[in-house]
Amino acid sequence: MKLEVETPRRLIDITRLGLTGIEETTSGGLRIGAGASNSALAADRRVRERYPVLAEALLAGASGQLRNRASFGGNLLQRTRCRYFQDVGKPCNKRTPGQGCSAREGEHRNLAILGHSPACVATHPSDMAVGLAALDAVVHTRAPGGGRAIPLVELHRLPGDDPSQDTILRPGELIEAIELPPLPFAVRSRYRKVRDRASFAFALVSVAAALDLDGDRVRDVRIALGGVAHKPWRATVAEEALRGGPASADAFAAAAEAELAAARPLPDNAYKVALARNVLARTLTDLAEEAR
Amino acid sequence: MDPALAETVITINGEERRATVDARTTVLDLLREQLGLTGVKKGCDHGQCGACTALLDGRRVNTCLLLAVSASGGELVTIEGLAQDGALAPAAAGVHRPRRVPVRLLHARADLLGRGDARRGRRGGRRADRRRDPRAHERQHLPLRAVREHRPGDRGGRTVKPFAYERATDPDGAVATYADGDRYLAGGTTSST
Numbered sequence: 001m002k003l004e005v006e007t008p009r010r011l012i013d014i015t016r017l018g019l020t021g022i023e024e025t026t027s028g029g030l031r032i033g034a035g036a037s038n039s040a041l042a043a044d045r046r047v048r049e050r051y052p053v054l055a056e057a058l059l060a061g062a063s064g065q066l067r068n069r070a071s072f073g074g075n076l077l078q079r080t081r082c083r084y085f086q087d088v089g090k091p092c093n094k095r096t097p098g099q100g101c102s103a104r105e106g107e108h109r110n111l112a113i114l115g116h117s118p119a120c121v122a123t124h125p126s127d128m129a130v131g132l133a134a135l136d137a138v139v140h141t142r143a144p145g146g147g148r149a150i151p152l153v154e155l156h157r158l159p160g161d162d163p164s165q166d167t168i169l170r171p172g173e174l175i176e177a178i179e180l181p182p183l184p185f186a187v188r189s190r191y192r193k194v195r196d197r198a199s200f201a202f203a204l205v206s207v208a209a210a211l212d213l214d215g216d217r218v219r220d221v222r223i224a225l226g227g228v229a230h231k232p233w234r235a236t237v238a239e240e241a242l243r244g245g246p247a248s249a250d251a252f253a254a255a256a257e258a259e260l261a262a263a264r265p266l267p268d269n270a271y272k273v274a275l276a277r278n279v280l281a282r283t284l285t286d287l288a289e290e291a292r
Numbered sequence: 293m294d295p296a297l298a299e300t301v302i303t304i305n306g307e308e309r310r311a312t313v314d315a316r317t318t319v320l321d322l323l324r325e326q327l328g329l330t331g332v333k334k335g336c337d338h339g340q341c342g343a344c345t346a347l348l349d350g351r352r353v354n355t356c357l358l359l360a361v362s363a364s365g366g367e368l369v370t371i372e373g374l375a376q377d378g379a380l381a382p383a384a385a386g387v388h389r390p391r392r393v394p395v396r397l398l399h400a401r402a403d404l405l406g407r408g409d410a411r412r413g414r415r416g417g418r419r420a421d422r423r424r425d426p427r428a429h430e431r432q433h434l435p436l437r438a439v440r441e442h443r444p445g446d447r448g449g450r451t452v453k454p455f456a457y458e459r460a461t462d463p464d465g466a467v468a469t470y471a472d473g474d475r476y477l478a479g480g481t482t483s484s485t
Contacts, residue, residue, distance in 0.1 A: 001452050002338060008475035011315070013362050013459040014466050015478045035478070039351070065342055068351040069358065074478045142463050144470075172470035176463055200340075 004088050005079070005095060015071070019176060022046070028182035031140075034073030034175040038128065039064070041072060051180060053189035053208050057131030060193045063200050073175035076129050076139070076155065079166065080122035080230075081202055083107055093119045094163040104266065110204065113263040113272045114229040120163030121266060123227055124156055125202050130226035131191055133234050134208035137180050143173040152178070153224075156231030163230070185212035185220060188291055192283045193226070194275060203227035205276045211247075211287040218242045218251075221284075225259075228276055235259045238280065247288045249281065256280040296454045300364040304329070305373030311360065315457035319355040319363050320344045323370060331371035346370045361457050362477060 001007070019033035022044055030046060041047055042058035062070060084090045084102035091099035103111055103121050111121040129152065137152040155167050169175075189210035195201040206226035212219040221242050223235035238259035245251050256277040263273045301310050302319070304327065311326055320337075323329040323346075332355055335343035339357040346355050347369040355368075374381050460466035466476070 001455075004453060006475060007453040008455050009473040010456040010458060010471070011475055011477050012466055012469060013359075013457065013477045014463075015362060016459060016461060017463050017466060019463065063339075063342065063354075065345055065352050065354045066339060066357075068348075069353050069478075071478045142467050144467055171472065172467055172474075174463060174467050174470075174476065 003086050005086060014174065019073075025179060030180045032072055032178050032180070034071060034177055036072045038062070038067040038070040038072070038075060042067065049187065051131075051135055051183070051186050051189065053134060053186065053191045053210060054128070054131040054180070056191035057127040057193075057206075057208060060191055060203075060206070061127035072128075072178060075126050076132075076152075076175065076178075077167065077169075078125050081125050082111060082122040085122060094122055094159075097162065097164045107268075108266045109268045110202065110227070111266065111269055112229050113265045113269055113276070114225075114233055114260075115158040116230065116264070117159045117161065117163070119161050120159035120230065122159065122163065122230055124166070124229070124231050126232070127191065127193060127203060127206060127226060129156070129232045130203075130206055130224045131208045132178065132180075133224035133232035134189070134210060134222040135180055135183055135186060136222070137178050139175055140177045140179060141169065141173050142176045143170060147176065149179075153232065153234045159230045166230075183210065183222070186210045186222070188212075188287055189222070190283055190287055192279055194279055205272055205279055207276075207280050207283045209280070209283050209287060211284060211291065213247050213288060213291045216247055218245055218247045223259075223280065223284075225276055225280070228263075228272060235280070237262070242284075249285045252284040252288075253277070253281040255284075296456060298361040298457050300360045302360070302363055302365075303367045305369055313360045315359065315361050315455060316452045317360045319346070319348075319358040319360050319368065322360040323355065329370050329372050359457070359477070362459075 015035065017035055019035040020037070020040070021033045022036060022041065023031045025031050030050070032041060038058050038061070042055045048055045058067065061067070079085065080094065082092070082094070082103055084092045084106065085094050088095070090102045093099055093101050101118070101120055108121055110123065112123050132152045139150045139152055139155050141147045141150065150168065155169070157165055157168060189208070191206065191208045193203045193206040195203055203226045205228060208224045208226070210222040212221065221239050223238050225233040225235055238255040241255040241258050242251065259280070260273050260277045265273050296315050297312055298315050299310070299312055301308060303309070304323070309327060311322060313322060313326070320332055320334060323332050324334065332346055333343035334356065335341035337356045339354045342354065344354055344356040345352050347353070348358070348363060348366050458469065460469060
């Protein structure tokens, strides 16, 4: 709003709806109110013990001051930090559909390598959402016609020819809670973020991963990538390549390679392809070594 | 009342303060411009530098990103609130050892620090006047003034556009009251308009 990117006629303050609880679900997961603060969530013992990847992702984002105010639901609905989106003096299809994209030919070092379109190469800025994408989280909404449950990986859209829409939420639809299903092997999970400086910077590339081993083989795995696409990128290709296979550094590297085969980098962000591949392989190798 | 105006009641450093503000006013601007509490500083005004930090309900927050109307009902402690009888309160003194350094020397070379205010009084005129106005050395750039002066269609500076503010108290109420062109504060929505 300070940049006049958003100019609402009316602002409805939803910070006092009482949706701040973090509760156990009957299935053994957690249901987290959309109003819970990022700092409360990162400090919650159940989150830290059962879903460390989420606590790490939360703490990797923003600053202490911001995490105290940032809500769980609001974090998911952050808008891109693409500089052309934020500069109302420059054309941007996301801000004003049909204007064109300044980033393709301009500054795009931080922007997407996967799933982008001619209309938009923006990335989604949230760390937390990447952790949630790996954990199969489900978003519960409330809306005039009744609420619905949306898998987190389907909440955010790829830009296609309408980048103005970040998510599939309808006007007025309100995120009420996020549910984390039980995932026992997530006790061994990790969020690794690569950025230009040590703290308070958005991810160039980030990896959220959880690994379940059966001896030297991969029984199950969850992987999501951040900083690479218009949405948290669930790495289903790499997951598929790994399940049932050997838990070796070579296998991890091959799976990462397979996931990044779909990358279409722009001239100035080609480095992200190798970076994502290496960080993903390294994170999985570290998780496997810790398990042994 | 003008729909862009709203009442806010915040307990600031233990004292209940009531103000009618333009809904665009941040807690930072309320503190500095209306209440004369200039311990919070306007650095970036975008939540990055942290110079505006204060405690809201015991937690540190960026006051530049907090609407005064949204903070209504809260308890705020600024750096001024750490003082007791003109000195640092005991609890704060346990963390911060007091040391008095003139603000304008904070960025000076270390060897000048000892000399402190030796130069004070040698200069008259505007500089001395500035010293007497505690805020003169930190004159703010456009956004502060712009919030007060903004008129529809005014392109004089980058400002927040006026909006009406409403607080929802329950989820169903929030959903029911939503209309085209609205936005949720803290929860967003990327609806088209």
